[in-house]
Amino acid sequence: MKTLTLIVLTLVMLTPFQKSMAQAEKKQQGAVLNHIAVYVTDLAKSTAFYKDVFDLEIIPEPFKDGKHTWFSIGPAGHLHLIQGAKAGVEHDKNEHLCFSVPSVDKFITLLNVKKIEFEDWAGTRKAVTLRVDGIKQVYFKDPDGHWLEVNDDHK
Structure with a gap:
């Protein structure tokens, strides 16, 4: 009788685990x-x-x-x-690619050496945006006028 009770108790305890495993198997990886x-x-x-x-x-x-x-x-x-x-196609700043770097300040030095104009989100030349979460950002354009953001949200 003790063996039967132990088997039933083990099966009852494993049921939630089996259900969670089945749910995890059904979930597909997103794109x-x-x-x-x-x-x-x-x-x-x-x-x-x-x-x-x-x-x-x-x-x-x-x-x-x-x-x-x-x-x-x-x-x-x-x-x-x-x-x-x-x-001559005009691109909106809201449509941009963003790259993260370890240091926006060092990246700005590179932009200055290469004579690439940059600005903050508001459009102030040579300025840096400081997001509310402390991340620094700068914006500039590629040769075709596509907007690019560089920030220091490097993980």
Whole structure:
């Protein structure tokens, strides 16, 4: 009788664990970012810009047609530059790519050396935004006028 009671008690205790395991198995992984594509007018100029400013690694691209550059952007995936955009398109600051760096102050030094104008969110030249959570941000444009943010939310 003691053995039967022990078996029943063990089964009762394992039931919630089995239900939670079944629920965990049913839940599928959500989507993950594969790449971001940026349409550019001058592939060589934009490739040099992203490589030099962000120290991105160029990776092989499958098309080999001279119209694409692919960069690794770490666990987030890839950045694809694609030749063919029309010049003179105005881009809104709300639509931007953001890169995190260990030090915004050191990054600003790089921007100054490369003579790249930057501003805070409000548009004040050479200024830094300080978010309410203490993260520093600066904004600037790539050669095609796409807005870029750099912050120090580096983890």
